Amino acid sequence: MQYADLGGVLRTIFTIVCIYYLLKFIGKLLFPIMVKTVVDKAQENFQQQQQNYQRNQNNQTDFVNTNAKSDKPREKKKVGEYIDYEEID
Numbered sequence: 001m002q003y004a005d006l007g008g009v010l011r012t013i014f015t016i017v018c019i020y021y022l023l024k025f026i027g028k029l030l031f032p033i034m035v036k037t038v039v040d041k042a043q044e045n046f047q048q049q050q051q052n053y054q055r056n057q058n059n060q061t062d063f064v065n066t067n068a069k070s071d072k073p074r075e076k077k078k079v080g081e082y083i084d085y086e087e088i089d
Helices: 008-067
Strands: none
Touching: none
C-alpha cells in the first residue's frame, strides 16, 4: 500500500496555486486586448452596414427620381364608388 508523503502534497498544492495566479495574471493582460479587438471588429461591421445602407438609400432615391420624371401621366384606377353612411336613430 502506498502513502502520500507531505512533501508531494505540498508540492502539488503549490503547483496548483502557481498555475492559478499565472492564469489570473495572463488573463488580466489579455482580456482587455481581446475586448478591444472584439469592439473594433463590431465597430467596423457597423460602419460597413451604415455605408451599405446609405448607398442603397442613394440608389433608391435616384431610381425614384428617374421614374417620377416620366412623360406619361399615370392612370388612377377606380375600384369602386364612395358611399357615405348616415346613422339612423
